[in-house]
Amino acid sequence: GQQVMQIPQYQHVQEGEDFTTYCNSSTTLSNIQWYKQRPGGHPVFLIQLVKSGEVKKQKRLTFQFGEAKKNSSLHITATQTTDVGTYFCAALRYGQNFVFGPGTRLSVLP
């Protein structure tokens, strides 16, 4: 079946440092979505990427879709304590349903 990997599994950063999480698929994707889940909360949609090489920004967050549409990244500039949570990618393969990655858990030390 479709494999979706995310690295790193955990990341601890000092407030103000940057953070990047990577999502990798074994197959070419139709599109990819990113979600954030706060501790004890539910996943909340952040962004959807559709085009090869697409880059989207939301304030301090930058999302990128790889040229081969097999990988994606989420970069946070100057992390804040409000960024704490687990970041999931959800990969959609053509004709199939979304598969969520295992997530990257981010902790931010003040």
Added chain:
Amino acid sequence: EAGVAQSPRYKIIEKRQSVAFWCNPISGHATLYWYQQILGQGPKLLIQFQNNGVVDDSQLPKDRFSAERLKGVDSTLKIQPAKLEDSAVYLCASSWSMGIAYEQYFGPGTRLTVT
């Protein structure tokens, strides 16, 4: 707009008992999903409905899990009999439609503990 509603929020049962979860999606959303999220893992799709029809139930353990969405709105997910490994958070999500992917709106989830 009101979000996705789920109940109960928490449930503790003994193994071999049965349990049911309820979900009310956002008004107008045709697509409804049930996910199982085990602690420390990403959500795993159990079943997807488009209106009241099943689109994907390939990962639903059909010997013990069942789900329905009779009128194309509310949905229930049932486990009978429960096993220890069913302990997880059960998330319901909805979206406007399917095909070109739409963002999914998640409910707060039901945390199930099987003892």
